[in-house]
Amino acid sequence: MSIACLGITVLDRVQRVSELPTTGGKFVANDYFEIGGGPVATASVAVAKLGKKVDFIGRVGGDSVASTMLTELSDYGVNVDKVVHIKQATSAFSAVLVDDHGERMxxxxxxxxxxxxxxxxxxxxxxxxxxxxxxxxxxxxxxxxLQQAKKYSIPSVLDADLSPDSIDELVQLADHVAFSEPGLAKLTQTDDPIAGLKIAQQKTKGMVYVTVGASGCYWLENNEVNHQQGKVVEVIDTTGAGDVFHGAFAVAVSEGMETRQAVIFSNTVAALKCTKLGGRAGIPSRHTVEEDINSSSAK
Structure with a gap:
């Protein structure tokens, strides 16, 4: 069976800089490239690279940006037959700055x-x-x-990142709500991820998680706080790391992995991605991930 990834697809226009700007002014990039982005679009690539069939379901305009994005997704093995084409619209795109430390804007x-x-x-x-x-x-x-998932008793995962819209209804509907730190802080009005998780849990019957970068992932299970440290790697580029985590987590959920196993698997996929440049090119294969996990557990 396939995994469905529904959401936004974006063309990322990426420039490499030594340091992220902190003031206005003119700056010089030392590299430039274009690559597809967007949370679940990149997650769908992770799903495909981890060996699962996947449909990306999103909206694109009637422009060359759409063609570029969909061709790239197809080349990675993602099915794009269910994409919604809106001919009069412009497809979404982003300006991305990545510094020598792997941080991005x-x-x-x-x-x-x-x-x-x-x-x-x-x-x-x-x-x-x-x-x-x-x-x-x-x-x-x-x-x-998510309503369809409930209707057919299909497990669902929500990438609960920042949004200009309220996400309360989505949090309530999802079986697994995986927050970014900013997404959790906005929903719960606290910067404390643990306190935020406890507040978020009151809004859903699903499980709640929060990814905290190199510190890994926290989640609530049986009313207890659980934590899994992130994998330590030499970071080259963090672009798409959270998206890759969510794609890997959807794979783990589809396979019925136990929660900690699912988090370790997702942490590992995201961390290995950060050792390569680009939000998608660095996503590891399933074989590479399993070798790394087995090697780590043997130590």
Missing amino acids: IINYQDKTLSRDIEALKSIDFSVYSTILCDVRWPEGAKYA
């Missing part, structure tokens, strides 16, 4: 004419999926997909 543009209507989703049979992963960038679409 992202400025995203999304055309307001990129319709958020869900009518096209009603022709998709969501009952065929083993897991449904959604981001928060198309909230109407995510709500519909």
